[in-house]
Amino acid sequence: MEFRENQAIYLQIAELICERILLKQWASEDKVPSVRELAVQLEVNPNTVMRTYDFLEQKGIIFTKRGMGFFVSTDAHDKVTEFRREEFLQNELPQFFKAIHLLGIDFSELQNRFEAFKTENY
Amino acid sequence: MVSIHNLGFGYSKKKPVFEGLNLELQTGNVYGLLGRNGAGKSSLLRNIAGLLTPTSGQCTVKGHTPHLRQPKFLQELFFLPEELHIPPISMKEFVSVYAVFYPNFSQNQLNEYLKEFEVDSTARLTELSLGQKKKALISFALATNTPLLIMDEPTNGLDIPSKSQFRKIIASSITNERVILISTHQVRDLESLIDPIIIMDNREVLLNAGADVIAEKLSFKTVQQVTNHEKVLYSEHSIRGFGIVIPNEDKSYTKVDLELLFNAALEKPQVIKQLFN
Numbered sequence: 001m002e003f004r005e006n007q008a009i010y011l012q013i014a015e016l017i018c019e020r021i022l023l024k025q026w027a028s029e030d031k032v033p034s035v036r037e038l039a040v041q042l043e044v045n046p047n048t049v050m051r052t053y054d055f056l057e058q059k060g061i062i063f064t065k066r067g068m069g070f071f072v073s074t075d076a077h078d079k080v081t082e083f084r085r086e087e088f089l090q091n092e093l094p095q096f097f098k099a100i101h102l103l104g105i106d107f108s109e110l111q112n113r114f115e116a117f118k119t120e121n122y
Numbered sequence: 123m124v125s126i127h128n129l130g131f132g133y134s135k136k137k138p139v140f141e142g143l144n145l146e147l148q149t150g151n152v153y154g155l156l157g158r159n160g161a162g163k164s165s166l167l168r169n170i171a172g173l174l175t176p177t178s179g180q181c182t183v184k185g186h187t188p189h190l191r192q193p194k195f196l197q198e199l200f201f202l203p204e205e206l207h208i209p210p211i212s213m214k215e216f217v218s219v220y221a222v223f224y225p226n227f228s229q230n231q232l233n234e235y236l237k238e239f240e241v242d243s244t245a246r247l248t249e250l251s252l253g254q255k256k257k258a259l260i261s262f263a264l265a266t267n268t269p270l271l272i273m274d275e276p277t278n279g280l281d282i283p284s285k286s287q288f289r290k291i292i293a294s295s296i297t298n299e300r301v302i303l304i305s306t307h308q309v310r311d312l313e314s315l316i317d318p319i320i321i322m323d324n325r326e327v328l329l330n331a332g333a334d335v336i337a338e339k340l341s342f343k344t345v346q347q348v349t350n351h352e353k354v355l356y357s358e359h360s361i362r363g364f365g366i367v368i369p370n371e372d373k374s375y376t377k378v379d380l381e382l383l384f385n386a387a388l389e390k391p392q393v394i395k396q397l398f399n
Contacts (some may be wrong), residue, residue, distance in 0.1 A: 005344065008375035009314055011252060036294060041291035044314040045152055051334060087320050 007091075008049040009044060015087075017056060018080045021072060031112070032062055032070045059083055123149050123301050124170055128179035131169055137178075138249035139165045140325040141291075143179070149269070150298040154316025155305040156290040156384050161322045163305045167272050169304070169333045171201040173365035173369065179216055183270055204274040206255055213243040213258055226267035236288050245250060260288065264295050272303045278310045289315050309380040319380065321387045321394075328387045329398045333378050339397055340386075341370040342379040355393060369397075 003009050011121040020026045030037075035053060054071055056062045061079045062070045073079065100110070124147035129279045132138035139162040147153060157163045168174040169181055172188030172195065181188055186195035209216070213236065221227040223274040236243050241250070247258060251320040256279050277285055292315055296302055306312055317333040329336075332333060340355070348354055365379065367386040387394045 003314060003377060005342070005377055005379065008334075008377050009333070011375060039293040040290045041288060042314075044292060045317045045333075046293055047151070047317055048314070048333070 010055065013042065013044070013049060013052040014055055017052070018061070021061070021076050021080050022084070023029075024077075026072050026076075028072050028074045030047050030072045031068070031070060034069055047063060053065075123147055123183075123184050124303075126170075126179070126181045128171065129176050129181055130178035131165055131174060131176050138177070138325060140322075141178075143326055145320065145327050145330060147301050147303065149301055150296065151318060152296050152302045152304065152316055153318055153320055154309075154312060154321045154380075155303060156307075156309065156380070157305075157322035158388065160168065160263045162325065163322055164274055166322065167201070167274055167303070167305060170270075171199060171272055172196070173201070175216055187388040199270040199272065200224070200266045200268045202259055202263045202271075202276060204278065206259055208247045208255060208259070210246050210248040212264070213241070216247060216262065220262070221266075224266040224268060228265050228267060231267070232261055232265035234348060235291060236265055238291060239284060253258075253281055253284060255385070256280060257284060260291075262292060263272055269299055270301050270303070274305050275307065276304060277306065277308045287312050309384070313380055319378075319383070321384060323388055323391060328391050328394050331398050334375075336383065337370070337375040339370055339376075340383070341368050341372075341374070342366075342376045342382050343368065355390050356382060358382070358385065 005009050017026070017032070026032065032053075033041070035046050035049045039049045044048070053062065057064065057070070059079060060073055061076050061083070063073050064070055124145070124346065126143060126145040129143040129145075130138055130141045132140075143166070149392075155163055155166070165174060165242060169176055170183060170188060172191045175189040184198055186192060186198070188195060188199075209219075211219075213232075217227075217229070217232065221229075232243055233243075236258065239261060240364065241258045241261065243258075247255060250258060260273070260276055263273065277288060289312070292302065292304075304312065304316060306316070318331055319329065319333070321329045343366050344360075344363050345366055348357050348364050348366060350368075352369050354366050357364045365382050367379075367382050370376075372387060391394065
């Protein structure tokens with residue numbers, strides 16, 4: 001996996017897992033890969049994956065069953081949405097604001113494009 | 123597992139390679155040892171492996187003193203040097219000669235690694251290309267299952283797919299009972315694998331810290347302009363702007379950029395030492 005430069009690797013792995021949950025590739029109560037399996041797959045240090053799992057457990061997105069590993073929480077989908085929303089508002093939105101400010105794009109144009117985008121895609 | 127106190131070593135008395143060096147290595151970690159050419163990385167590795175004798179201080183590995191080279195110690199460690207000296211025999215014969223020294227050697231694991239690396243185990247080792255030789259010996263090294271595994275520049279000579287296989291194999295083989303210590307200049311090859319990071323320079327260890335501790339204390343950013351100069355530890359100019367290392371004050375975790383970290387440590391050794399000790 002290629003990692004971006006501006007965010008800790010363990011958070012980027014957390015994002016990847018959240019995406020899989022949002023796309024329903026990983027459903028509630030599914031077992032998630034073991035720390036070692038995911039570390040091998042992503043070619044990263046197992047300690048980093050452990051950190052990701054600790055982090056997701058704290059957020060209530062995954063949970064441990066004693067001796068059986070990690071599982072996706074029942075309300076993981078909502079928790080992920082909440083977490084990603086926060087992430088977006090804090091990290092991605094400022095970048096977006098910066099770009100529209102630099103390029104002099106105003107909100108009415110955005111509004112129009114957003115409406116067009118929604119009818120096209122959803 | 124490895125405990126080094128006040129270690130001194132030099133090839134001549136006038137020019138010590140390191141003095142008063144301290145280092146602790148804990149099990150369950152893949153350590154990355156970084157340092158510029160001639161900083162003493164290989165000498166340190168050889169001291170830990172018992173191939174060199176310190177001039178002062180102590181080095182112990184699981185309670186053993188390496189340079190005494192007792193069999194009990196030697197079976198706990200595998201050292202893969204940068205330049206390989208290989209006899210003109212096949213891997214099969216190599217195993218029949220060397221595997222007996224390692225009580226936890228696993229033939230199954232060796233077969234798996236050789237297969238993963240696509241190394242022909244029937245060919246004479248001396249007839250293999252540099253990369254194939256390296257992969258054959260890396261496979262053997264991992265299959266010995268020694269508690270301490272030291273590799274000096276293991277990715278040198280490996281092609282692109284082999285580097286990826288190497289990362290996968292290391293990620294799968296680190297256990298809570300093991301220490302893997304890798305010295306490297308190829309930080310891009312191993313960036314997401316090595317953690318903690320050890321940086322050596324000027325005869326001492328400047329830093330020995332996990333990626334999370336580093337990210338807690340330092341931020342690595344690309345900015346268009348360098349402001350608050352007094353705080354910036356290091357900056358370098360590139361086409362995308364300035365890559366900077368700055369104390370982490372807003373508690374956001376950036377990815378540890380090993381090249382920037384390394385350059386910052388060489389430029390501000392005292393600041394880095396204070397920050398991490």
